[in-house]
Amino acid sequence: MLEKIKKSFRSASSKNGSYSVGMIALVICMVIVVNLIAGQLPENVKSIDISDNNIYGVSKTSKKVLNKLDKKVTFKIYAEKDSTDTRIKSFIKKYTALSDKLSVTWIDPVLHPAALTKAGVEKDTIVISCKDTGKTKSLSFDDILVSDSYSYYTTGSSSASEFDGEGQFTSAINSVTSEQTEKIYYTTGHGEATFSDSVTKLFSKNNLTTDEVNLMMTGEIPDDCDLLFMDAPSKDISDDEKTLLLNYLKKGGKVFIILGDPEDETPNLDEVLKEYGMQEADGYIADMQRSYQGNYYYIFPEITATDDLANNLESEMVLMINAHGLTTTDPARDTITTTAFMQTSDNSYAVTEDKQEEGTYTLGAVATEQITSDDSSDSSSSKTSRLTVISSESMINSQITDTYTTLENLDLFMNAVTANFDKTKNIAIKAKSLEVSNNTMQHAGIISILTIFGIPLVILIYGFMRWWKRRKA
Template structure:
């Protein structure tokens, strides 16, 4: 019996079987080791984004903010982990894995309902908090997976159309870590436009609180005003309002004017612009060189912005429609400096019913002035007074189409809102634009646009090579 067993193990079949078993064990061992090593790789590098429209892709803005984070942040997720949408789980891991300052804790609201009451939260929400600043805010799953409400009323059903994980998280961390809210006042009483929901959302993501102010009803611009905005007034401001704005700027105030369609002359607004070296031109601007598919009044401006204004702009795809132009003039004081950040090509025209004036026109500019004032040291009256400097700033965009929702909401590749938010946040000290737009969840179909050589190779060539190789192998074995 023993000899028979030895013969079995000495046979070719037995040796081949032993070899196969050994190779299987070796492969399994290698797979276990590779998985153990892979498990130690940080989550941010372990997940490769193969999603449609790159919903898990994290911008440089968020990466830089997370890299410089110096405060401990806690994400408390009030949800059943197993039933949470996989997209939210995946993005949460990838995002929080970019910083060792972020702690994530899952709390099951079914097992611990009292936690919801104690933290004033509802199920399917994330509480983002910072113990050092004492600030906290919440992000619901509905804020991340945004549903089109109109489709529900039209069809009776709805599904998520946008993914806003990065925008919500980055805005929340920026808020709880800084603990500061900026104040913007927008004027009324001159036929001004109102912000679209897209603009309002971006302002909120940057922790900028907007409030209306009527300068004719107030004796002065509010003390907490950090930026005063005139959004496409259709009527001129009064002489009194002009003087009030100039007085505000003389103390280091910041003003942002977006020009629109004016009804009649605007001598007071023009005087305000002229004070800071800008002059409105009559007519619409047509650009023969930088336009959209031969539509001369649809202009792609030359973006010459630098520093904070250029932050995050990658393609310079900014589109303006029916824009008016500005020309630079001598400012009222030598202390005022004007920098253009958006202009036409040299082949542009200011077109009215009677004339066509050729030239290069400014479409966006910033005027700054350093304001010096002396303050006495209250503790020591005999000491010398100290000089305090402030910077007043006037930002002017010559077309309200920069933030027109008909452009920005329908043409996702445009960087209009990025440039606008950069122009807004550059008015605040130690603030950068961290507002990130939501990503579309609409399906992108992979279609063959050009059925030429590439299509023939993929459809016919590769299968033919595989068949030829197989036939050659078969023929060789048949002859052997």
């Protein structure tokens, strides 16, 4: 009996079977090892984003913030993990894997209802905190999955239209780890425009706080003002306000002016601009070369921005409508340097009812001056005054920025704002649309072309070659 068993193992079929079993065991071991190794890989490596519009993608801006992070930041998520939207869970996992300074704790409000009261938050909230600074910031899931409020008011129901995970997380981390907050005061009393929701959200994402000031009433600029903003005034400033602005700038202050459509002439505001090497041209600017589909008053300026002003600009496509123009002149002092960062082509005209004057016009400019204290020659005690001027309110008009979301109006605008602060960079990241991008024949992508035409063509050519070869045989 024993001899028969030995002979059976010596047969060819037995050897082949043993070889097959051994190979299967080896493959199973390899699969197990590969899975164990893959399980240890970072989430950003082992997860591939195949979502429409790349909602799980993390931009270079966020990666720079996370790479420079030197303080520990905690994400406490007060929600039932199993019932949390998969998109939020997946993004949290991928985002927090990018830095070992980030940690995540899930707290189930059903199992621990007292935790909500203790933290002072509602369920479906993420509390991002930094122990070193003692700062915290709370984000609702509704801040991440943004609903279409317009659809709600028109149809009575709404669904998530944008995903703002990256923008909210990066902004919150910057806020809780930052040692200071910059403050912007915007003027009132001259028929100024108001900031759109898009602009307000970008200010918040960059850790910038805002407040209003009426210079006629206060007679002074607040001591905690880091940037004085005048948004599209329709009336001129007074003589006292002109003096106040010029003295503020001469002491190293920062002023940002967006020109509006004034009802009358604005000699006092013009004098402020003139002192810093800018003069407003009469009428509206028409650009024969860089216009939107033949509408000459719809201008795509040439972007000449550098350094911080050019941060993260890719397409450099900015649209301005019915813009006024500026010409550069000699400033009041040799210490003032005026530089344009947006201008028209040389085939442009300043158009009024009476005339058309050809030239190249500035649509955005920055004037800087190094200010040194009288009681010290030490350069470390000096300040840099800065006057930023944009020639049209359409630069940040929501009808343009919300309609043409691929334009970089708000990116350039926020760069111009944050360039006024030494320790602040523009880290505001736009929310990503959740709308499905249909691939149509009118806008067919490479994959569509290959699928519709490429693969059938290859099959036809191969079939013809095989037929031709057999026909000759």
